[in-house]
Amino acid sequence: MRVLILSDIHANLVALESVFNATVGRYDVIWCLGDVVGYGPCPNECVALMRERADLCVMGNHDWAVLGRSGIDVEDFNPHAREAVLWTRDVLTAENLAYLDQLPTKPVQPAMASSLLLTHASPREPVLEYILTPSIAMENFAEFSEQICLVGHTHKPAIYRWRLHNEIESPAGAPEQKHVATVELLRPQIGALLKLETSPTLRLIINPGSVGQPRDNDVRAAFAILDLEAKTWLYERVAYPIELTQNQMRKANLPRRLIDRLSFGW
Ligand code: ZN
Numbered sequence: 040m041r042v043l044i045l046s047d048i049h050a051n052l053v054a055l056e057s058v059f060n061a062t063v064g065r066y067d068v069i070w071c072l073g074d075v076v077g078y079g080p081c082p083n084e085c086v087a088l089m090r091e092r093a094d095l096c097v098m099g100n101h102d103w104a105v106l107g108r109s110g111i112d113v114e115d116f117n118p119h120a121r122e123a124v125l126w127t128r129d130v131l132t133a134e135n136l137a138y139l140d141q142l143p144t145k146p147v148q149p150a151m152a153s154s155l156l157l158t159h160a161s162p163r164e165p166v167l168e169y170i171l172t173p174s175i176a177m178e179n180f181a182e183f184s185e186q187i188c189l190v191g192h193t194h195k196p197a198i199y200r201w202r203l204h205n206e207i208e209s210p211a212g213a214p215e216q217k218h219v220a221t222v223e224l225l226r227p228q229i230g231a232l233l234k235l236e237t238s239p240t241l242r243l244i245i246n247p248g249s250v251g252q253p254r255d256n257d258v259r260a261a262f263a264i265l266d267l268e269a270k271t272w273l274y275e276r277v278a279y280p281i282e283l284t285q286n287q288m289r290k291a292n293l294p295r296r297l298i299d300r301l302s303f304g305w
Contacts, residue, residue, distance in 0.1 A: 040153060041065065043124045044247045044263040046072035046191030048089075049101065050079030050127065054260040055088060057279035058250055062252075068094040070149065071116030072191035072247070073166075075141070077101025077120065078297050079251050080287035082127045084259075086135040095149055099159040099191070100140035100166050105131065106140055111166065119294040148185065152267055154237070156185040159230055160192040169193050171284065173222040176244050177201070180222065187235035188244045189265075195255045196223040196248035196263075196274055198233075203240040206232075227274040245272065251284075258304040262269025 146158035176199035247260025259276035
Protein backbone atom coordinates (compact mmCIF):
# COMPACT_ATOMS: atom_id res chain seq x y z
CA MET A 40 0.00 0.00 0.00
CA ARG A 41 1.48 3.30 -1.13
CA VAL A 42 0.14 6.45 0.49
CA LEU A 43 0.34 9.93 -0.96
CA ILE A 44 0.85 12.20 2.04
CA LEU A 45 -0.44 15.75 1.60
CA SER A 46 -0.46 18.55 4.12
CA ASP A 47 -1.24 22.26 4.28
CA ILE A 48 -2.80 22.54 0.85
CA HIS A 49 -4.21 25.91 1.86
CA ALA A 50 -6.65 26.25 -1.02
CA ASN A 51 -3.83 26.34 -3.59
CA LEU A 52 -5.53 24.34 -6.35
CA VAL A 53 -2.79 24.91 -8.93
CA ALA A 54 -0.20 23.45 -6.56
CA LEU A 55 -2.48 20.54 -5.63
CA GLU A 56 -3.17 19.68 -9.27
CA SER A 57 0.56 19.77 -10.00
CA VAL A 58 1.12 17.25 -7.22
CA PHE A 59 -1.61 15.01 -8.64
CA ASN A 60 -0.09 15.26 -12.13
CA ALA A 61 3.34 14.32 -10.78
CA THR A 62 2.06 11.26 -8.91
CA VAL A 63 -0.30 9.55 -11.37
CA GLY A 64 -0.24 5.78 -10.76
CA ARG A 65 2.27 6.09 -7.92
CA TYR A 66 -0.01 5.68 -4.89
CA ASP A 67 -3.04 3.71 -3.71
CA VAL A 68 -4.59 6.02 -1.12
CA ILE A 69 -4.33 9.63 0.03
CA TRP A 70 -3.92 10.87 3.58
CA CYS A 71 -4.16 14.58 4.30
CA LEU A 72 -2.70 16.14 7.46
CA GLY A 73 -5.02 19.15 7.55
CA ASP A 74 -5.27 22.80 6.54
CA VAL A 75 -7.03 22.10 3.26
CA VAL A 76 -8.14 25.75 3.28
CA GLY A 77 -6.91 29.16 4.48
CA TYR A 78 -4.55 31.62 2.71
CA GLY A 79 -5.33 30.45 -0.83
CA PRO A 80 -7.91 31.27 -3.51
CA CYS A 81 -9.64 27.94 -4.25
CA PRO A 82 -11.05 26.50 -1.01
CA ASN A 83 -14.11 24.89 -2.61
CA GLU A 84 -12.13 23.10 -5.29
CA CYS A 85 -9.51 21.84 -2.82
CA VAL A 86 -12.08 20.62 -0.28
CA ALA A 87 -14.04 18.92 -3.08
CA LEU A 88 -10.89 17.07 -4.19
CA MET A 89 -10.15 15.91 -0.65
CA ARG A 90 -13.78 14.82 -0.16
CA GLU A 91 -13.55 12.80 -3.32
CA ARG A 92 -10.04 11.38 -3.04
CA ALA A 93 -8.66 11.43 0.51
CA ASP A 94 -9.11 8.28 2.56
CA LEU A 95 -8.14 10.11 5.70
CA CYS A 96 -7.98 13.79 6.59
CA VAL A 97 -7.49 15.45 9.96
CA MET A 98 -8.51 18.93 11.09
CA GLY A 99 -6.03 21.80 10.71
CA ASN A 100 -6.12 25.07 12.60
CA HIS A 101 -7.25 27.02 9.52
CA ASP A 102 -9.97 24.45 8.74
CA TRP A 103 -11.17 24.82 12.32
CA ALA A 104 -11.00 28.63 12.31
CA VAL A 105 -13.10 28.76 9.14
CA LEU A 106 -15.84 26.80 10.91
CA GLY A 107 -16.12 29.49 13.57
CA ARG A 108 -16.75 26.96 16.33
CA SER A 109 -15.34 27.30 19.81
CA GLY A 110 -11.81 26.05 20.43
CA ILE A 111 -9.93 28.26 17.99
CA ASP A 112 -10.37 32.00 17.92
CA VAL A 113 -9.71 33.66 14.57
CA GLU A 114 -8.70 36.77 16.57
CA ASP A 115 -5.54 34.87 17.54
CA PHE A 116 -4.49 34.68 13.86
CA ASN A 117 -2.31 37.38 12.32
CA PRO A 118 -4.35 39.99 10.39
CA HIS A 119 -3.59 38.54 6.92
CA ALA A 120 -4.37 34.97 7.91
CA ARG A 121 -7.54 36.18 9.63
CA GLU A 122 -8.68 38.06 6.54
CA ALA A 123 -8.20 34.91 4.46
CA VAL A 124 -10.08 32.79 7.02
CA LEU A 125 -13.05 35.17 6.98
CA TRP A 126 -13.04 35.28 3.16
CA THR A 127 -12.90 31.47 3.06
CA ARG A 128 -15.82 31.20 5.48
CA ASP A 129 -17.88 33.38 3.13
CA VAL A 130 -17.15 31.47 -0.06
CA LEU A 131 -17.27 27.84 1.10
CA THR A 132 -20.39 25.91 0.14
CA ALA A 133 -22.54 24.24 2.79
CA GLU A 134 -21.35 20.77 1.72
CA ASN A 135 -17.72 21.75 1.95
CA LEU A 136 -18.20 23.38 5.35
CA ALA A 137 -19.94 20.20 6.50
CA TYR A 138 -16.96 18.14 5.34
CA LEU A 139 -14.51 20.32 7.29
CA ASP A 140 -16.82 20.20 10.30
CA GLN A 141 -16.55 16.43 10.61
CA LEU A 142 -12.74 16.25 10.38
CA PRO A 143 -11.18 14.73 13.50
CA THR A 144 -9.55 17.16 15.93
CA LYS A 145 -7.72 14.35 17.75
CA PRO A 146 -4.83 12.27 16.34
CA VAL A 147 -5.96 9.38 14.14
CA GLN A 148 -4.52 5.88 13.80
CA PRO A 149 -5.18 4.59 10.26
CA ALA A 150 -7.05 1.25 10.24
CA MET A 151 -4.46 -0.22 7.87
CA ALA A 152 -1.42 0.95 9.85
CA SER A 153 -1.58 0.62 13.63
CA SER A 154 2.05 1.67 14.05
CA LEU A 155 1.21 5.12 12.67
CA LEU A 156 -0.48 8.19 14.05
CA LEU A 157 -1.69 11.19 12.01
CA THR A 158 -2.27 14.66 13.35
CA HIS A 159 -2.08 18.22 12.02
CA ALA A 160 0.16 19.90 14.56
CA SER A 161 1.47 17.61 17.32
CA PRO A 162 0.35 14.60 19.38
CA ARG A 163 0.16 16.84 22.45
CA GLU A 164 -1.73 19.74 20.84
CA PRO A 165 -3.25 18.17 17.71
CA VAL A 166 -4.29 21.39 16.01
CA LEU A 167 -2.04 24.10 17.41
CA GLU A 168 1.50 23.24 18.47
CA TYR A 169 4.46 23.80 16.11
CA ILE A 170 7.10 21.07 16.25
CA LEU A 171 10.08 23.15 15.15
CA THR A 172 12.89 21.89 17.40
CA PRO A 173 14.20 18.56 18.69
CA SER A 174 13.27 19.59 22.24
CA ILE A 175 9.61 20.15 21.33
CA ALA A 176 9.68 16.87 19.41
CA MET A 177 11.19 15.14 22.48
CA GLU A 178 8.28 16.26 24.67
CA ASN A 179 5.84 15.02 22.06
CA PHE A 180 7.36 11.54 21.78
CA ALA A 181 6.08 11.01 25.33
CA GLU A 182 2.53 11.78 24.17
CA PHE A 183 2.05 8.86 21.77
CA SER A 184 2.96 5.19 21.65
CA GLU A 185 2.98 4.43 17.90
CA GLN A 186 6.31 4.10 16.10
CA ILE A 187 5.70 6.96 13.66
CA CYS A 188 3.64 10.13 13.93
CA LEU A 189 2.96 12.18 10.79
CA VAL A 190 2.44 15.91 11.31
CA GLY A 191 2.11 19.05 9.19
CA HIS A 192 1.44 22.62 10.37
CA THR A 193 4.98 24.07 10.20
CA HIS A 194 5.11 23.91 6.36
CA LYS A 195 8.72 22.66 6.71
CA PRO A 196 9.72 19.10 5.80
CA ALA A 197 11.44 17.39 8.70
CA ILE A 198 12.16 14.06 10.33
CA TYR A 199 12.70 13.83 14.08
CA ARG A 200 14.33 10.60 15.18
CA TRP A 201 13.93 9.48 18.79
CA ARG A 202 16.28 6.85 20.18
CA LEU A 203 16.46 5.18 23.52
CA HIS A 204 20.06 4.32 24.38
CA ASN A 205 21.46 2.21 27.12
CA GLU A 206 24.28 3.99 28.83
CA ILE A 207 26.54 2.62 31.48
CA GLU A 208 27.34 5.10 34.19
CA SER A 209 29.77 4.47 36.97
CA PRO A 210 30.44 7.74 38.72
CA ALA A 211 31.57 5.93 41.87
CA GLY A 212 31.31 2.32 42.82
CA ALA A 213 29.14 -0.16 40.89
CA PRO A 214 28.38 0.58 37.20
CA GLU A 215 24.75 1.50 36.63
CA GLN A 216 22.75 1.04 33.43
CA LYS A 217 20.61 4.03 32.40
CA HIS A 218 18.11 4.59 29.59
CA VAL A 219 18.77 7.87 27.83
CA ALA A 220 16.48 9.26 25.10
CA THR A 221 17.77 11.59 22.40
CA VAL A 222 16.07 13.30 19.44
CA GLU A 223 17.84 14.41 16.28
CA LEU A 224 16.48 16.44 13.39
CA LEU A 225 17.10 15.03 9.91
CA ARG A 226 16.43 17.08 6.79
CA PRO A 227 15.17 14.62 4.19
CA GLN A 228 16.77 14.73 0.75
CA ILE A 229 14.42 15.39 -2.15
CA GLY A 230 13.91 12.29 -4.27
CA ALA A 231 15.94 9.99 -2.00
CA LEU A 232 14.13 6.89 -0.80
CA LEU A 233 14.44 6.80 2.97
CA LYS A 234 14.13 3.47 4.75
CA LEU A 235 11.97 3.97 7.84
CA GLU A 236 13.68 1.91 10.50
CA THR A 237 11.65 1.78 13.67
CA SER A 238 11.55 -0.28 16.86
CA PRO A 239 10.45 0.26 20.45
CA THR A 240 13.69 2.20 20.90
CA LEU A 241 13.66 4.03 17.56
CA ARG A 242 10.63 6.19 16.68
CA LEU A 243 9.91 9.02 14.25
CA ILE A 244 7.90 12.21 13.85
CA ILE A 245 7.76 13.10 10.14
CA ASN A 246 6.53 16.24 8.39
CA PRO A 247 6.07 16.14 4.58
CA GLY A 248 6.08 19.94 4.20
CA SER A 249 3.31 21.99 2.60
CA VAL A 250 1.62 21.60 -0.78
CA GLY A 251 0.21 25.10 -1.00
CA GLN A 252 2.47 27.43 0.99
CA PRO A 253 6.00 26.05 1.58
CA ARG A 254 8.04 27.91 4.21
CA ASP A 255 11.49 26.38 3.75
CA ASN A 256 12.67 28.83 1.07
CA ASP A 257 11.80 26.34 -1.66
CA VAL A 258 8.76 27.59 -3.58
CA ARG A 259 7.83 24.19 -5.00
CA ALA A 260 4.90 22.17 -3.67
CA ALA A 261 6.03 19.56 -1.12
CA PHE A 262 4.58 16.10 -0.57
CA ALA A 263 5.67 12.54 0.21
CA ILE A 264 4.91 8.97 -0.74
CA LEU A 265 4.89 6.46 2.09
CA ASP A 266 5.10 2.76 1.24
CA LEU A 267 3.62 0.82 4.15
CA GLU A 268 5.00 -2.60 3.17
CA ALA A 269 8.46 -1.51 2.04
CA LYS A 270 8.58 0.97 4.95
CA THR A 271 9.99 3.74 2.84
CA TRP A 272 9.43 7.48 2.70
CA LEU A 273 9.97 9.37 -0.53
CA TYR A 274 10.00 13.10 -0.07
CA GLU A 275 9.41 15.13 -3.24
CA ARG A 276 8.91 18.66 -4.59
CA VAL A 277 7.15 19.76 -7.75
CA ALA A 278 7.30 23.15 -9.43
CA TYR A 279 3.94 24.71 -10.27
CA PRO A 280 2.90 27.94 -12.04
CA ILE A 281 2.84 30.13 -8.94
CA GLU A 282 1.63 33.17 -10.91
CA LEU A 283 -1.66 31.39 -11.68
CA THR A 284 -2.39 31.01 -7.98
CA GLN A 285 -1.27 34.59 -7.39
CA ASN A 286 -3.65 35.88 -10.09
CA GLN A 287 -6.52 33.95 -8.53
CA MET A 288 -5.61 35.50 -5.17
CA ARG A 289 -5.60 39.01 -6.64
CA LYS A 290 -9.04 38.43 -8.14
CA ALA A 291 -10.29 37.31 -4.74
CA ASN A 292 -8.72 40.40 -3.10
CA LEU A 293 -6.69 38.29 -0.72
CA PRO A 294 -3.93 40.13 1.18
CA ARG A 295 -0.89 41.18 -0.83
CA ARG A 296 1.54 39.69 1.68
CA LEU A 297 -0.01 36.25 1.23
CA ILE A 298 0.31 36.60 -2.55
CA ASP A 299 3.95 37.71 -2.39
CA ARG A 300 5.18 35.06 0.01
CA LEU A 301 4.46 32.25 -2.46
CA SER A 302 7.25 33.65 -4.67
CA PHE A 303 9.77 33.22 -1.88
CA GLY A 304 8.71 30.12 0.01
CA TRP A 305 8.39 31.56 3.49
ZN1 ZN B 1 -0.95 25.38 7.53
